Amino acid sequence: MAEAETADQVALDEVVSFTSELIRIDTSNRGGGDCQERPAAEYVAERLAGAGLEPCMLERTRGRTNVVARIEGTDPSADALLVHGHLDVVPAEAADWSVHPFSGEVTNGVVWGRGAVDMKNMDAMVLAVVRAWARHGMRPRRDIVIAYTADEEASAVDGSGFLADHHPELFEGCTEGIGESGGVTFHAGRGMEIYPIGAGERGTAWLRLTAHGRAGHGSKVNHHNAVSRLASAIARVGEHEWPVRITPTVRASLVELAALHGIDADPDAEGFDADELLGKLGPAAALVEPVIRNSANPTMLDAGYKVNVIPGHATAYVDGRIVPGGEAEFRTTMDGLTGPDVDWDFHHGEVALQAPLDSPTYLKLRAAIERFAPEGHVVPYCMSGGTDAKQFSRLGITGYGFAPLRMPAGLDYQALFHGVDERVPVDALHFGVRVLDHYLRSA
Numbered sequence: 001m002a003e004a005e006t007a008d009q010v011a012l013d014e015v016v017s018f019t020s021e022l023i024r025i026d027t028s029n030r031g032g033g034d035c036q037e038r039p040a041a042e043y044v045a046e047r048l049a050g051a052g053l054e055p056c057m058l059e060r061t062r063g064r065t066n067v068v069a070r071i072e073g074t075d076p077s078a079d080a081l082l083v084h085g086h087l088d089v090v091p092a093e094a095a096d097w098s099v100h101p102f103s104g105e106v107t108n109g110v111v112w113g114r115g116a117v118d119m120k121n122m123d124a125m126v127l128a129v130v131r132a133w134a135r136h137g138m139r140p141r142r143d144i145v146i147a148y149t150a151d152e153e154a155s156a157v158d159g160s161g162f163l164a165d166h167h168p169e170l171f172e173g174c175t176e177g178i179g180e181s182g183g184v185t186f187h188a189g190r191g192m193e194i195y196p197i198g199a200g201e202r203g204t205a206w207l208r209l210t211a212h213g214r215a216g217h218g219s220k221v222n223h224h225n226a227v228s229r230l231a232s233a234i235a236r237v238g239e240h241e242w243p244v245r246i247t248p249t250v251r252a253s254l255v256e257l258a259a260l261h262g263i264d265a266d267p268d269a270e271g272f273d274a275d276e277l278l279g280k281l282g283p284a285a286a287l288v289e290p291v292i293r294n295s296a297n298p299t300m301l302d303a304g305y306k307v308n309v310i311p312g313h314a315t316a317y318v319d320g321r322i323v324p325g326g327e328a329e330f331r332t333t334m335d336g337l338t339g340p341d342v343d344w345d346f347h348h349g350e351v352a353l354q355a356p357l358d359s360p361t362y363l364k365l366r367a368a369i370e371r372f373a374p375e376g377h378v379v380p381y382c383m384s385g386g387t388d389a390k391q392f393s394r395l396g397i398t399g400y401g402f403a404p405l406r407m408p409a410g411l412d413y414q415a416l417f418h419g420v421d422e423r424v425p426v427d428a429l430h431f432g433v434r435v436l437d438h439y440l441r442s443a
């Protein structure tokens with residue numbers, strides 16, 4: 001039975017004004033702890049309260065505010081669903097932009113500013129939907145827990161990490177969650193539109209490498225030079241060719257993307273060459289290429305203090321990313337690459353995630369996109385980096401990346417993410433509200 005849409009004109013107007021007004025609240029997160037999400041948190045809390053909900057404001061650090069609210073479902077025996085979005089944004093240099101990045105300007109059907117796609121758009125869409133439900137007396141089947149988080153663009157210790165570790169009671173019953181990255185049009189060339197839904201994330205492995213040696217005068221023979229040892233290790237790490245490791249989500253991405261290109265791919269077949277297949281997928285290869293293997297990129301070096309002094313130790317940092325299930329191999333490989341004279345440890349680590357593709361949640365997410373973008377092709381994908389879903393996974397919540405937008409061909413969504421002139425068309429926001437409304441009502 002077709003239910004009437006609850007995404008009415010008020011919801012369509014509100015999503016635009018909420019996105020614009022949230023952009024105007026500068027929540028730049030430079031990572032040094034000076035970000036203040038509180039004004040944005042108050043903004044969303046007020047609007048949730050206006051929909052008859054009772055939002056809680058939670059802070060680990062003054063001004064780093066998170067907001068959590070629960071909508072009671074009609075079926076108390078059903079598992080709850082988490083819907084989350086972060087309130088902070090990455091910084092923006094106003095001089096580089098065509099409009100002021102915190103103006104929230106709406107011009108010719110486009111909303112401009114930092115956060116327009118990452119991710120004040122989704123924050124606004126969720127507000128618009130729950131307020132429409134309140135107007136229409138609509139209640140979902142399962143409980144829906146809404147979380148607006150602080151600090152996603154840095155370590156999440158003041159945001160989702162704090163919520164997961166110190167307020168698990170607010171997420172009671174949540175088995176699945178939807179959040180950042182996914183459900184956005186990917187233009188794959190020749191008019192093909194793909195809607196990748198996030199169903200996994202590589203793990204984060206930020207490593208510190210420390211080389212030890214014998215300190216001494218720079219003019220003397222020294223076969224235990226920490227700088228040379230570090231340099232050799234770092235070169236081996238940087239040049240290492242990681243083997244292809246196809247996880248279930250990536251396997252599905254490859255098979256489905258290949259099919260869209262008229263190719264019958266079998267990743268389980270002997271001699272299957274993932275790189276060769278990627279070469280035939282055109283722009284769509286970008287959805288899979290970063291996640292078919294582990295990676296480890298040296299990013300920082302620190303050694304020595306004077307040209308004629310050989311230091312006793314030298315340090316480097318490596319940005320490692322690990323495919324789901326790839327941690328043991330990652331460790332063994334790093335031990336081998338760094339060698340006996342260089343130690344390494346996890347400076348910061350976060351788990352890899354993988355979500356099932358045969359779950360009712362995934363099927364409903366796909367159906368919601370297909371209903372409003374029948375010309376589009378939904379494909380699961382694994383994210384190369386991470387989102388708040390990692391922290392919420394500590395509560396046993398399976399995360400999907402789903403913050404739907406229909407983006408026109410001329411706008412490169414990936415470039416807008418953390419980019420200059422970040423912006424989102426009003427039409428894209430309207431699509432997002434309709435899809436979210438439809439999905440959440442069917443969830």
Ligand SMILES: [Zn+2]
Nearest residue numbers: 086118119180
């Ligand atoms: Zn984000």
